[in-house]
Amino acid sequence: MDLSKLTNRYHVRLLDRTDIETILSLCRKNSLYYQFCPPAASEQTIIHDMEALPPNKDLSDKYYFGFFEDDSLIAVMDLIAAFPDEKTAFIGFFMTDTSVQNRGIGSKIIEELCSFLRTTGFSRVRLGWVKGNPQAQHFWHKCGFAETGVSYDTGAYTVIVAQRAI
Template sequence: MNIKKISSRYTVKILDEEDIVDVYNLCRHNEQYYRYCPPFVTEESIKNDMIACPPGKTLSDKYYVGYYDGDKLLAVLDLILDFPNERTALIGFFMMDLKCQNKGLGSSIVSELSEALRKEKIDAIQLAWVQANPQPESFWHKNGFIETGDISHMDNYTVVIAQKNLRSN
């Protein structure tokens, strides 16, 4: 997948260790996210997230990317292809810069990503949000994600699994 083609509006690049400070500075201002989904972000947790893969997946399936407007990091996305099954993409993490929220930018990123994945023959996108946190639930519903009925219990919280189908039946 050519990651640079998932947005016509922003520059998208694979993030690496040189970008950890920028990712940290974006994430640390989103205190509400970490209140519902602890622990609070650290540079070490970002480094670990950059290489974390679900069972059976490798870094060749993973795209830990940043969306840039010029040299300003606006959003971070962790995307795994063909997970949890073939022709499904998993958004493991998506966070907008706090100053960019509630302006439609996140929705435009999700819309462009959905179209790019559809062109890559991906049939659905799956993700999860913390059950008690109304902000991501509202955002993902607005962007066409529907609860699958599955939940997953983590150590300190429960997540709701949701999916957006990219193909009409």
């Protein structure tokens, strides 16, 4: 996928280990998220997220990337193409910088992402949020995602699986 076509409002690029400090500083401000989804962000958890893959997927379908306004990182996304099936894209993680939150920026990015994924050939987007996280639940409902009825228990928290046709 050519991520540069996702939006013309931000510079979008894959993130790597040289970006860890910047990613960490964005994540650490989002304390509510980590209350529901421990452990707290650290260099190790960011490296883990950069490399994490669902079953039977390889790195060719993994996009861990950032949205930059000028040189500032304003959002991070982890996207897996064609998971759990060929027509579905899976958002593993999406977070905006607290300095830009509640201004419609996150939902606009998701709209642009869904349009981009539709033109790329996908029919739906799937994701999960931690049960009880009011911010995540409100945000994904606002973006048109609905619960699939599937949830799973990680031991530390329960994940609600949601999906949207695009």
